[in-house]
Amino acid sequence: MNLHSANGFQGNNIVAKNKKHAGFSLVELMITLTLGLIISGAIIQVLVSSSVTNKLNQAVSQVQESGRFIMSRLSKEFYEVGRYDLITANIDTSVDIVAEAAYVQNNSVALAGDFINNATLGTVQTGSGGSDKLVVSLLGTSDCTGNRHGYPVDTEFHVVNHYFVVGSELKCTGYDGRVLRGLKSQTVSPITVTLLDNVESFQIQFGVSDEIMTSQGQAISYVTADQLANLRASNQLVVSLRWALMLKSYQNEVRQTTAQKFALLNEAEKTMDTAHYYQVFSKTLALRNMKNFVRSSR
Structure with missing residues (x-):
């Protein structure tokens, strides 16, 4: 083989090697980068959407x-409103229990002025969209906080429970009704407990009977607390409760696209923020003890 042929063969090998090690062209690189960005954007969008959905699901689950x-708790406690069992209950007899029974049954939903030792304590219809306050009387072994107020175990006494909202907390304060009425000196201080956090609104309506001398114990209308005094003066008593609670999620990153609107019972509609999940829970509960009392009073 001559030198010219050898040089030609060597040149062909160099060209072949250069072809084997050639990189992507600029156009190919741009296409690749564009596709990569599109795929990465799609993945990020899926992750973000999944995160938002997960937060919303957690918020819904928590609120529910x-x-x-x-x-459930309020239903159990409200169900006993107005209860006073003179037959089977083991009642502390340090006061006149017949007079106490009449007081509890006729004042099952307490109003301001009912208690001589706390004249301002009573059920309130709060204005300007605020949460209502509920004060109820019943015979029980303890108040809503579990406080027995020094009474012996298994004995029952006049319990007064006050339900109200402070900030975003639903609270309850329990009292000894006998102390409030001035029949007994206070030996154990009232206790306040938080029943639930993240409460946006608490609203109450009252189902009242017609005049008790002719009543069947059915609610003929639902009214707010500011109407109860006049109805009580007309011998119309509360025989059922209707309440609504608006709860919001702990999380403030739900990021809903549309603001939720709610109207609780008689309240005006409110538009809530999109950073929380809100839900309204409501119930109407017949007060069995009050229905029976009204019927027996005919």
């Missing part, structure tokens, strides 16, 4: 769990 808990 809280709603079920508080509605």
Whole structure:
């Protein structure tokens, strides 16, 4: 083989090697980068959407769990409003229990002025969209906080429970009704407990009977607390409760696209923020003890 042929063969090998090690062209790189950005953007969007959905699901679950808990608890406690059992209950007899029974049954929903030792304590219809306040009387072994106020175990006494909202907390303060009425000196101080956090609104309406001398114990209308005094003076008593609670999620990053609007019972509609999940829980409960009392009073 001559030198010219050898040089030609060597040149062909160099060209072949250069072809094997050639990189992407600028156009190919731009296409690749563009596709990569599109795919990365799609993945990020999926992750963001998944995160938002997960936060919303957590918020819904949390609010519903809280709603079920508080509605169950309030139902059990409200069901006893107006109860005074003179036959089978083991009642502390340090006061006149017949007079006490009449007081509890006729004042099952307490109003301001009912208690001589706390004249301002009573059920309130709060204006300007604020949460209502509920004060009820019943015979029980303890108040809403579990406080027995020094009474012996298993004995029952006049319990007064005050439900109200401070900030975003639904609270309850329990009292000894006998102390409030001036029949007994206070030996154990009232206790206040928080029943639930993240409460946006608490509203109450009252189902009242017609005049008790002719009543069947059915609610003929639902009214607000500011109407109760006049109805009580007309011998119309509360025989059922209707309440509504608006709860909001703990999370403030739900980021809903549309603001939720709610109207609780008689309240005006309110537009809530989009950073929380809100839900309303409501219930109407017949007060069995009050229905029976009204019927027996005919």
